[in-house]
Amino acid sequence: MNWETVIGLEVHVQLATKSKIFSGASTAFGAEPNSQACAIDLAMPGTLPVVNKQAIEYAILFGLAIDADICQESVFERKNYFYPDLPKGYQTTQLEKPIVGPGQVVIQADNGEEKIIQIHHAHLEEDAGKSLHEGDLPAGTSGVDLNRAGTPLIEIVSEPDMSNAAEAVAFAKKLHSIVTSIGICDGEMSQGSMRFDVNVSVKPAGSTELGTRTETKNLNSFKFMEDAIELEVERQIDLLEDGGTVTQETRLYNGDTKVAKAMRSKEEANDYRYFPCPDLLPVIVTDDTIDRLKKTMPELPDERVKRFISEYQLSDYDANILSADSAMAKFFEQVVEQSNNAKVSANWVMGDVSAALNNVGLSFNKSPVTASQLAGLVVRIDDNSISGKMAKQVFEAMWQGEGSADEVIQSRGLKQVSDSGALEKMVAEVLDANPAMVQDYLSSEEGKRKKKLGGFMGQIMKASKGQANPQQVTQILVSKLEELL
Amino acid sequence: MHNHTLAELVNGLRNKTFTSVELTTHFLTRIEQLNPNYNAVITVTRDQALDAASKADQRIAAGDSPALCGVPILHKDIFCTHGVRTSCGSKMLDNFVPPYNATVVENFHRDGAVMLGKTNMDEFAMGSSNETSFYGPVNNPWALDSVPGGSSGGSAAAVAARLAPAATATDTGGSIRQPAALCGISGLKPTYGRVSRWGMIAFASSLDQAGPMARTAEDCAILLNSMASFDDKDSTSVDSVVPDYCASLNNPLKGKKIGIPREYFSEGLHAGTERAVQKALAEFEAQGAKLVEISLPSSALSVPAYYVIAPAEASANLSRFDGVKYGYRCDNPKDLQDMYCRTRSEGFGEEVQRRIMIGTYCLSAGYYDAYYGKAQQVRQLIQQDFVEAFKSVDLIMGPTCPSPAFKFGSKGDDPVAMYLEDIYTIATNLAGLPGMSIPCGMVDSKPVGLQIIGNYFDESLVLNAAHQFQQITDWHTQAPEGIE
Numbered sequence: 001m002n003w004e005t006v007i008g009l010e011v012h013v014q015l016a017t018k019s020k021i022f023s024g025a026s027t028a029f030g031a032e033p034n035s036q037a038c039a040i041d042l043a044m045p046g047t048l049p050v051v052n053k054q055a056i057e058y059a060i061l062f063g064l065a066i067d068a069d070i071c072q073e074s075v076f077e078r079k080n081y082f083y084p085d086l087p088k089g090y091q092t093t094q095l096e097k098p099i100v101g102p103g104q105v106v107i108q109a110d111n112g113e114e115k116i117i118q119i120h121h122a123h124l125e126e127d128a129g130k131s132l133h134e135g136d137l138p139a140g141t142s143g144v145d146l147n148r149a150g151t152p153l154i155e156i157v158s159e160p161d162m163s164n165a166a167e168a169v170a171f172a173k174k175l176h177s178i179v180t181s182i183g184i185c186d187g188e189m190s191q192g193s194m195r196f197d198v199n200v201s202v203k204p205a206g207s208t209e210l211g212t213r214t215e216t217k218n219l220n221s222f223k224f225m226e227d228a229i230e231l232e233v234e235r236q237i238d239l240l241e242d243g244g245t246v247t248q249e250t251r252l253y254n255g256d257t258k259v260a261k262a263m264r265s266k267e268e269a270n271d272y273r274y275f276p277c278p279d280l281l282p283v284i285v286t287d288d289t290i291d292r293l294k295k296t297m298p299e300l301p302d303e304r305v306k307r308f309i310s311e312y313q314l315s316d317y318d319a320n321i322l323s324a325d326s327a328m329a330k331f332f333e334q335v336v337e338q339s340n341n342a343k344v345s346a347n348w349v350m351g352d353v354s355a356a357l358n359n360v361g362l363s364f365n366k367s368p369v370t371a372s373q374l375a376g377l378v379v380r381i382d383d384n385s386i387s388g389k390m391a392k393q394v395f396e397a398m399w400q401g402e403g404s405a406d407e408v409i410q411s412r413g414l415k416q417v418s419d420s421g422a423l424e425k426m427v428a429e430v431l432d433a434n435p436a437m438v439q440d441y442l443s444s445e446e447g448k449r450k451k452k453l454g455g456f457m458g459q460i461m462k463a464s465k466g467q468a469n470p471q472q473v474t475q476i477l478v479s480k481l482e483e484l485l
Numbered sequence: 486m487h488n489h490t491l492a493e494l495v496n497g498l499r500n501k502t503f504t505s506v507e508l509t510t511h512f513l514t515r516i517e518q519l520n521p522n523y524n525a526v527i528t529v530t531r532d533q534a535l536d537a538a539s540k541a542d543q544r545i546a547a548g549d550s551p552a553l554c555g556v557p558i559l560h561k562d563i564f565c566t567h568g569v570r571t572s573c574g575s576k577m578l579d580n581f582v583p584p585y586n587a588t589v590v591e592n593f594h595r596d597g598a599v600m601l602g603k604t605n606m607d608e609f610a611m612g613s614s615n616e617t618s619f620y621g622p623v624n625n626p627w628a629l630d631s632v633p634g635g636s637s638g639g640s641a642a643a644v645a646a647r648l649a650p651a652a653t654a655t656d657t658g659g660s661i662r663q664p665a666a667l668c669g670i671s672g673l674k675p676t677y678g679r680v681s682r683w684g685m686i687a688f689a690s691s692l693d694q695a696g697p698m699a700r701t702a703e704d705c706a707i708l709l710n711s712m713a714s715f716d717d718k719d720s721t722s723v724d725s726v727v728p729d730y731c732a733s734l735n736n737p738l739k740g741k742k743i744g745i746p747r748e749y750f751s752e753g754l755h756a757g758t759e760r761a762v763q764k765a766l767a768e769f770e771a772q773g774a775k776l777v778e779i780s781l782p783s784s785a786l787s788v789p790a791y792y793v794i795a796p797a798e799a800s801a802n803l804s805r806f807d808g809v810k811y812g813y814r815c816d817n818p819k820d821l822q823d824m825y826c827r828t829r830s831e832g833f834g835e836e837v838q839r840r841i842m843i844g845t846y847c848l849s850a851g852y853y854d855a856y857y858g859k860a861q862q863v864r865q866l867i868q869q870d871f872v873e874a875f876k877s878v879d880l881i882m883g884p885t886c887p888s889p890a891f892k893f894g895s896k897g898d899d900p901v902a903m904y905l906e907d908i909y910t911i912a913t914n915l916a917g918l919p920g921m922s923i924p925c926g927m928v929d930s931k932p933v934g935l936q937i938i939g940n941y942f943d944e945s946l947v948l949n950a951a952h953q954f955q956q957i958t959d960w961h962t963q964a965p966e967g968i969e
Contacts, residue, residue, distance in 0.1 A: 039584065046682075082825055275853070
């Protein structure tokens, strides 16, 4: 039987506010456990929440970016359950009246065509803390770190509009691009700034009835999400084809072991007893606020693609890749601004820099080679000071912290020799020293001569310690050999 | 010295008739000698009080004395006090010492008041008799075998027994007014949002409101001047100007229209209480006010609505007491579930557990609409009743509670009978209106309270009416036997 997959996503995005959603404590990542948790975050008796206006504005900005309705009056509710990393015994979130109503996000589907993914809504909520089961703890005990408790999140809930893992990833990447472009999230996936819950079901091809879905929670990379979806689709199809049924359940996927397991079934699910939080007033959003925020709206990824094509004469493909990650786009523009060569800059940003960053799991924000360093390198490529091969060496050295491109070229003596007088002398010497090779060349058929050039090139580059401009050397070499014919 | 009103003490301190150290020592001595009879005060902060008093004296000597400089007061143990145990009447918080002050405490500190200690209360403010406190019941100074009312029973009894000239209190369904009535003192619950809830341990957040308890309306006005403030730490605090509540105390009441809700004089009202209240109303009439019979048709629904909404909010508010971060934790939990269950079963008393269970049930899937949703609709109706009524009257008056102080244990087995204690007070909490109780008579040697309800943020008129009544009556000056 042929099966169709139906996928919906719930995406948690940590908002890049300085302080928490209901307290003044810092949201900075990586501090000592519980050093960024104030009395409110610890749910001390008598403490009260006051909502962070910046978090509200960030949520509105997201709504505007996906062309959604902004609710004039949204309401915070309490979602009740006990867990040690949930200090109040309830999470303050939104349910009946979320701040962002239905909207849409456009992705490029597999076939290259545009596909619209509908957003059901997006709501504001607070993050929980973390339970610690390892590290410096007395035997048999667990710890709780409440630094993350109260970090503002928007949860973006999509309609089940995706039909394979690739579309889900494209959608997730597009959201990443939007939230980083409008500056409401730092996009640091490794620090949990974006986390995905995927709802997956399968149904016989053509059927209008949805199958039973499972939810795989808390995936924190595009790769894990893709793997988890593929694994789950396969599991469900196998199950159904063997005559079994899919149980509605929550699942956890371990990206390291690539194994998923059921966490709890629907029957075991909590009754969260939501009700409006009496400590907080409804959030009222006026038209003035919306108008003001519209005016401050930064460039969105789709607009950026168009601009890159027209402003830098990039191909659709390059413009799309460079725009998708806003940190990458920003980096690219900084490089172009100083190098004045968009094509070479684009190739380096998408190629070597991107690959090097991926290798060590860093984003463009944290690149060891800065945009202006890379621009310095592009300038030297552009003016033929160095060859492509040398450029890779220079980049490597800059990555290791050896300074600017010019400093590396200088200190390593990598400057390309483009002085034609010097090159002609070098070519002549090599030809003189290798009469047999010259004879071999001259006696070869015309069609095969080109292949013989490699031997001379090797000798010449060796003689020049790799600094000879290869294009120029080829020209000189060919013309000198032609003269001997 | 302890028979002076707070207003008189403020003047005495300013005129240097006595010092704050003398005054503070006097009340500390009274607490030491008399509190064992009442169990009204559960923490005495003697050293801090004397230290604060001596600093207040220096400020008075230097001519730099804020409104309440050197005046000793007690705080209900629901208000967080920096460095001083704040138990909320519960075993759960018996070991809890807050690292911050409630805004109410901070305001009194700013105005120079001296904290003598913390008063007993029903556990987490849940009760109308002070019998649910972990620290034992409070005895009513007028009849030691009777309850002082609750939940602010400790504050009310302490003021009635002259252990302090004034005390802070909170009112979620009548917890200021009912004990004030039963102990023969004056107590005001302001409009919801008038006094900050920051640092006040939550029972039912949409109903809780702090207010003053003292012997006279004038003293309550002085105290409210200090307590009331806009607070950006409390999102439900209202940003409106705080008037000088003393400024209008002496306005004549001639021409004021007083609404008398017929629903407040129905079955269940003690005949003696009714006679005392009617007599008080006649006094207002004699001063030129006009009595108008009104109807608050949804009144009968206020108790059931309240006992859905308050427990629902409480069930979430009390979830933070889980043994993880502070407060009580059971011994040797075998796992997380065991820690939660035993901590909460051992740390909370019976009434608190009952209300958590009621609230949890009301919010459960499948019951929410029938209980919580319906109760919110009823709340709207009740509010609407008052909005309608205040279109034609300036104040509403009636009894504070159905009968005088009852004996210990007499309602202990019947929670519903206990809940009916608040039948006249609950509606003002649901509507968010200000309400006050002042002494207006005696039945069987026990005080009777008159309730005065005002329009939103019209505490001035409520206090004005109460003060005028106290100018021509002396119920507020009477003291229980043995308190001279």
